[in-house]
Amino acid sequence: MKAAVRTGRRPPRPPPLAVAQTVARMKPEKAHVPLAPLLKSFKVRLANGPPLAPNSKTFKSYAETCASLLRLCRAAAIGNTTPACSSYFSSNLPLALSLHAHAVRAGVAADRSVASHLLTTYAAFARSAERDRAFRDCVAADAASSFTYDFMVSEYVKAGDIASARRLFDGMPERSVVSYTTMVDALMKRGCVADAVELYEQCPLGSVAFFTAMIAGFVRNELHQNALGIFHKMLSCSVRPNDITFVCVIKACVGAGEFGLAMSIVGLAIKSNFFEKNIEVQNYLITLYRRMGDAAAAFKVFDEMEVKDVVSWTALLDVFADSGDLDGARRVLHAMPERNVVSWATLIARYEQKGDAAEAVRLYCEMLADGCRPNISCFSSVLSASASLQDLRGGARIHAHTLKMGCSTNVFVSSSLIDMYCKSKKCSDAQRIFDSIPEKNIVCWNSLISGYSYNGKMVEAEDLFKKMPAKNSASWNTIVSGYVQNRQFIDALKSFNAMLASGQIPGKITFSSVLLACANLCSVEMGKMAHAKTIKLGVEESVFVGTALSDMYAKSGDLESSKRIFYQMPERNNVTWTAMIQGLAENGFAEESILLFEDMLATKTPPNEHTFLAILFACSHGGLVEKAIHYFETMQVWGISPKEKHYTCMVDVLARAGRLTEAEDLLMKTPSKSEANSWAALLSACSTYKNEEIGERAAKKLHELEKDNTAGYVLLSNMYASCGRWKDAAEMRLLLKGITLKKEGGCSWVQVRGEYHAFFSWEARHPLSLEIDEILDLLTWELSI
DNA sequence: ATAGGGTTAG
Numbered sequence: 032m033k034a035a036v037r038t039g040r041r042p043p044r045p046p047p048l049a050v051a052q053t054v055a056r057m058k059p060e061k062a063h064v065p066l067a068p069l070l071k072s073f074k075v076r077l078a079n080g081p082p083l084a085p086n087s088k089t090f091k092s093y094a095e096t097c098a099s100l101l102r103l104c105r106a107a108a109i110g111n112t113t114p115a116c117s118s119y120f121s122s123n124l125p126l127a128l129s130l131h132a133h134a135v136r137a138g139v140a141a142d143r144s145v146a147s148h149l150l151t152t153y154a155a156f157a158r159s160a161e162r163d164r165a166f167r168d169c170v171a172a173d174a175a176s177s178f179t180y181d182f183m184v185s186e187y188v189k190a191g192d193i194a195s196a197r198r199l200f201d202g203m204p205e206r207s208v209v210s211y212t213t214m215v216d217a218l219m220k221r222g223c224v225a226d227a228v229e230l231y232e233q234c235p236l237g238s239v240a241f242f243t244a245m246i247a248g249f250v251r252n253e254l255h256q257n258a259l260g261i262f263h264k265m266l267s268c269s270v271r272p273n274d275i276t277f278v279c280v281i282k283a284c285v286g287a288g289e290f291g292l293a294m295s296i297v298g299l300a301i302k303s304n305f306f307e308k309n310i311e312v313q314n315y316l317i318t319l320y321r322r323m324g325d326a327a328a329a330f331k332v333f334d335e336m337e338v339k340d341v342v343s344w345t346a347l348l349d350v351f352a353d354s355g356d357l358d359g360a361r362r363v364l365h366a367m368p369e370r371n372v373v374s375w376a377t378l379i380a381r382y383e384q385k386g387d388a389a390e391a392v393r394l395y396c397e398m399l400a401d402g403c404r405p406n407i408s409c410f411s412s413v414l415s416a417s418a419s420l421q422d423l424r425g426g427a428r429i430h431a432h433t434l435k436m437g438c439s440t441n442v443f444v445s446s447s448l449i450d451m452y453c454k455s456k457k458c459s460d461a462q463r464i465f466d467s468i469p470e471k472n473i474v475c476w477n478s479l480i481s482g483y484s485y486n487g488k489m490v491e492a493e494d495l496f497k498k499m500p501a502k503n504s505a506s507w508n509t510i511v512s513g514y515v516q517n518r519q520f521i522d523a524l525k526s527f528n529a530m531l532a533s534g535q536i537p538g539k540i541t542f543s544s545v546l547l548a549c550a551n552l553c554s555v556e557m558g559k560m561a562h563a564k565t566i567k568l569g570v571e572e573s574v575f576v577g578t579a580l581s582d583m584y585a586k587s588g589d590l591e592s593s594k595r596i597f598y599q600m601p602e603r604n605n606v607t608w609t610a611m612i613q614g615l616a617e618n619g620f621a622e623e624s625i626l627l628f629e630d631m632l633a634t635k636t637p638p639n640e641h642t643f644l645a646i647l648f649a650c651s652h653g654g655l656v657e658k659a660i661h662y663f664e665t666m667q668v669w670g671i672s673p674k675e676k677h678y679t680c681m682v683d684v685l686a687r688a689g690r691l692t693e694a695e696d697l698l699m700k701t702p703s704k705s706e707a708n709s710w711a712a713l714l715s716a717c718s719t720y721k722n723e724e725i726g727e728r729a730a731k732k733l734h735e736l737e738k739d740n741t742a743g744y745v746l747l748s749n750m751y752a753s754c755g756r757w758k759d760a761a762e763m764r765l766l767l768k769g770i771t772l773k774k775e776g777g778c779s780w781v782q783v784r785g786e787y788h789a790f791f792s793w794e795a796r797h798p799l800s801l802e803i804d805e806i807l808d809l810l811t812w813e814l815s816i
Numbered sequence: 817a818t819a820g821g822g823t824t825a826g
Contacts, residue, residue, distance in 0.1 A: 191820040216817065243817045275818040282818090345820040377821045408822035415823070445825040477824040509826040543826050575826055606826095 086249035101130060101148035105155040127152050147179055154186055162186070181209045188217040208234065212241045219248025237265070239273050246279040250286060258283035274312050276306045281319065288322065310338055315348040317355075326354045341367070345374045352381035372398075372406045388416035392425060405432065407443050414447035423455035439467050446478045453482025458491075473501060477509050484513025489522075503729040507535050512544040515556040521789055524557060538566070539573040546579035550586040558583045574600070578607040585614025605636050613645035621653025640671050647680035651687070659684045675701065678707040686716030691725050707737040718750035726750045 080342030103505035131149055134140045140149070142641045153162035166183055169175040180203050187196035200206065200214050211234045218227040231245055242265040262280050265272065272280070277300040284293035297316070305310045313336050321328035329350045336343060344367040351359035357378075364370060364378055375398040382391040395413040398405065405413070410433055417426035430448055433439040439448070445468050452461035465471070465479045476499045483492035496502075496510050507530040514523035527545045530537060530739065537545070542565050549558035562580055565571040571580070577600040584593035597603075597611045609632040615624035628646045638646075641668050650659035663681055666673055673681075678701045685694035694713050701709075710733040730750075748763035789797070797803065 212817070240817050247817055273817095278818045311819040314818090318820065340819095342820045347820095349820070371820095373821050375821090380821060407823090411822040443823050448823095450824070470817090472823095474824050479824095481824060503824050510825095512825060538825095540826050547826095579826090621821080 045257060047499060079341070084221065092627075099709040101127060101145070101152045104149070105152045119277065119395055119586060122156075124156050129155065140545065141168065141174050143174045143176065146174045147170065147182075151182065151292075152180060153184070159186075159190070177205065177209075181207055184210045185213045188213055193217055193221065208236065208238050208241050211242045212238070213433045216244045219244070219251055222252060224248070224252050224254065237268065237270060239265075239270055239276060241278045242270055243273075243279055245271075246276065246283060250279055250282045252288060255283045255286035259287065274300070274309045276311055277305055284321070285322070293319075294323070303677065308337065310336070310340060310343070311595055314340075314346055317343065317350065321346070321350045321353050326350050328699070332561070341369050341374065344368070344370070345377055347373045348374060349381070352378065357381060357387075359386065370403075372403055372409060375403055376400075376406065376409040376412060376587055377411060381417070383412050383416045383419075384421075388419045391416035392420065392422070395429075405436070407438055407441050410436075410438065411417050411443045411447045414444070414451050418447070418451040421455050423452075423457065426451040426455060427692075438548045439464075442468065442470070442475055444470045449475065449478040449482055452477070458483060458486055458488065473503050473506065477505050480506070480575055481509045484509065484516060486497065487517055489513060489517050489519060501531070502535070504535055504538055504541070507533075507545065508538070508540045511541060511548075513550075515548050517543045518551070520551050523548040524552075524554075536568065538568075539565075539570040539576045542570060543575040543579040546576070546583045550583040551577075553587050555587045555589065558587060572601055573601050574604050574607060577602075578604075578610050581607065582610040582614065585610070585618065587616065590614065590618055590620070603636070605631075605639055605642060608636055609639070609645055610644040612642065616645055616649035616652060619652065620657060621649045624649035624738045625655075627654075638669060638671075640666075640674060640677070642678065643669075643671060643673075647677055647684070651680050651684035654684070656688045656690065658683055672702075675703060675706045679706050679712065682709040683712040687719075689716070689720050690715060690721050691720060695725055695728070707733055710736065714750065718753045721754050723748075723750070723754050723756070 096765050098339065132141070134142075134145050138343070146165065148163045150162060150169060153159075153165055166175070166179065167177055182201065184196050184200050184203075185750070187193070187199065189810060195438070196214065196217065198536045200210055203210065211230060215227045215230050216264070218224075218230070226797070227245070227248055233243065242261060245261045246258045249255065249261065262272070262276070264285070277296065281293050281296055281300075284296060300583065301360075306316065313332055316332045317329045320332065333339070333343060333347050333350075333540075343789075344363065348360045348363040351357075351363055360378055364374055367374060374395065379391045379394050379398070380438050382388070382394060390478050393407070393414060395409070395416075398409070410429065414426060414429055417429060425447075430439065430451075433441075433444050433448070438444050445464050448464045449491040452458070452464065461479060464473060467594075476495065480492045480495050480499075483489070483495065492510065492513050496506065499506065507526070511523050511526045514520070514526060523544065527537070527541070527548075532539070542561060549555075549561060552582070556582075558578050560585075562571075563651055565576050565580070577596060581593045581596040581600075584590070584596065591612070593614055597607070599715070600607065604721055612624050612627050612631070615621075615627060625646065626636075626647075628642070631642070643662060644660050647659055650656075659681060663673065663677065666677070676808045678697060682694045682698055685691075685697065691713070693714070698713065699708055710729045714726055714733060717723070717729060751760035751763060753755070
């Protein structure tokens with residue numbers, strides 16, 4: 032228009048043939064502004080009747096014109112044109128339809144080029160019925176080329192109709208390597224590895240894309256060695272790999288644990304300029320270097336990139352986040368030229384994983400305020416954060432968002448919802464979510480089982496566990512750790528044996544639960560057996576397993592083994608140190624425990640509240656009052672506020688040293704409700720040091736906190752006795768008799784042929800208790816004669 | 817045929 036104004040006259044109307052040639056020469060993606068008026072004028076000519084003489088030459092041009100126009104329509108439909116062009120084609124389906132009608136009238140619809148473009152145009156407009164009819168017409172007119180078949184195969188694959196794709200593929204006059212590639216890729220993505228391999232063996236020759244698809248497929252199915260095998264085969268067939276192949280091969284190396292090989296292939300590919308300008312490859316490299324822990328290399332790739340997009344920036348954000356610099360990651364998020372859901376989701380997930388769930392939720396709100404719509408990943412992370420905050424109201428609000436977005440039944444989202452409701456003690460809501468999932472996967476089952484265990488409902492958990500259609504290692508870990516959490520240690524070991532019997536191989540997580548069960552049962556034999564298995568399976572190097580092993584031996588009283596494991600561990604975390612410190616303290620080695628604590632601080636391992644509890648426990652057992660006071664004050668330095676249990680330890684150590692007033696003062700200062708145990712400890716010390724005044728106050732407090740505390744009455748009675756107040760002591764004893772108190776039951780167990788049998792003092796729960804009693808009577812009788 | 821983030825178990 033502007034050109035017209037400047038020159039003062041309209042551009043000359045081109046004759047139809049010239050238009051046809053111009054349009055035919057143009058590639059849709061190259062289409063730019065002058066094209067629109069050109070097409071407009073052509074459309075007018077079409078509408079005004081055919082001025083074309085029906086000779087073969089014009090037909091050919093006309094067919095080409097139709098084809099080109101259809102191609103443009105398609106390009107516009109899939110959004111692959113310049114803005115000027117796409118605005119012209121904003122309602123372009125009618126144009127395509129009229130062109131189709133025109134081509135039919137002119138008798139050129141069956142032309143090879145027109146027919147194939149009709150097919151692709153209808154496909155682009157998602158008119159599958161018209162597309163299929165065009166395909167049938169093509170085949171009937173013998174105008175179907177290899178491309179036509181390839182295209183239809185990929186159409187079916189895109190629609191997820193693998194059966195139709197396969198049928199068409201099998202019936203193809205001659206299968207092209209393109210179709211082989213499409214089929215192999217589709218099969219691999221659906222996990223049908225065997226079928227893909229069968230096609231691979233049938234395929235007479237392979238292209239780069241075909242081999243690469245096989246490699247990518249194997250990597251997707253975690254068959255990394257097979258992927259490397261294909262790469263080898265490809266090289267021996269002298270097919271040159273390209274940048275995409277290299278990315279897949281590097282992934283295969285990483286998956287197979289061949290990090291050295293991975294890095295040398297990266298080096299080779301960089302040196303051969305394979306990775307120079309491919310933005311996708313460079314984005315992958317950033318992530319690869321991050322996962323290898325080489326932040327500097329990741330930064331270098333980012334800095335040297337000529338073109339950076341959202342993905343590059345998000346990958347950079349994650350490099351910051353992964354190296355612990357969440358503030359840096361947040362700065363990247365705000366400095367990015369463009370950010371999307373993934374950028375937000377990444378940061379939210381990282382805060383959640385680092386344990387700062389509150390910040391994750393805040394970021395989610397910030398994201399919504401920024402006008403960004405959450406997606407499935409986002410929901411998973413933020414729901415997981417709500418779960419750890421036990422924030423039922425916030426979680427339910429996000430649940431409402433998922434309903435609104437129509438993704439509440441997605442397996443990722445619903446698994447997180449189940450977790451959230453269970454952590455907020457709403458098992459029935461979790462069950463309802465579970466029931467509403469149309470296609471449950473293993474994680475959905477595992478989440479609900481874990482949720483029931485978390486709420487102490489092992490019967491429901493066990494029931495679900497039995498009903499689940501397939502179990503993976505996480506399922507077994509969930510049920511074993513569920514029993515351990517609910518202190519059903521024997522059941523935990525039984526489940527562990529069932530796991531072994533089912534052929535499922537236990538991992539480091541399984542062993543940390545199993546060893547904890549052994550430690551609590553003081554079962555050295557079982558613990559040693561588990562220890563042997565960890566060595567056999569090569570998981571004893573893990574921090575979790577090592578910690579659990581060292582803890583198990585310490586709790587079983589075998590401090591030598593415990594210490595040996597501790598000192599041989601390649602990696603120790605604060606839990607490891609705490610367990611060892613506690614083990615020494617509980618076995619009476621207070622001094623050694625304190626020395627180890629000082630070693631821990633020297634290695635710059637930050638202590639937590641459990642560590643301080645262990646060290647205060649050590650001081651209290653060793654009667655080290657001054658040290659205890661020192662460490663109690665040190666807690667403030669580490670920003671840890673003492674909990675009830677810490678106060679109890681302090682009261683115990685002060686009271687036992689006779690510093691009763693200080694102990695009472697500390698108890699009065701306890702910020703939250705103090706433990707009954709701490710008053711009992713004070714009361715006990717009052718009887719030792721014959722202090723009636725504090726003793727009576729302590730007894731009163733103890734009575735307030737726990738009406739049924741038998742120990743309190745006994746202690747008070749003892750204190751009166753120690754002070755010579757016999758009458759009061761006798762009164763206490765009488766009072767004690769008058770109250771029906773629930774006595775703590777005793778329990779013992781025995782292992783027979785690998786199976787545990789437990790006996791309880793208050794009820795006969797063993798299924799064979801009648802028979803056992805009879806045998807016992809027999810034995811007693813035999814002894815008496 | 818390739819790139820960034822996500823659910824359960826310790």
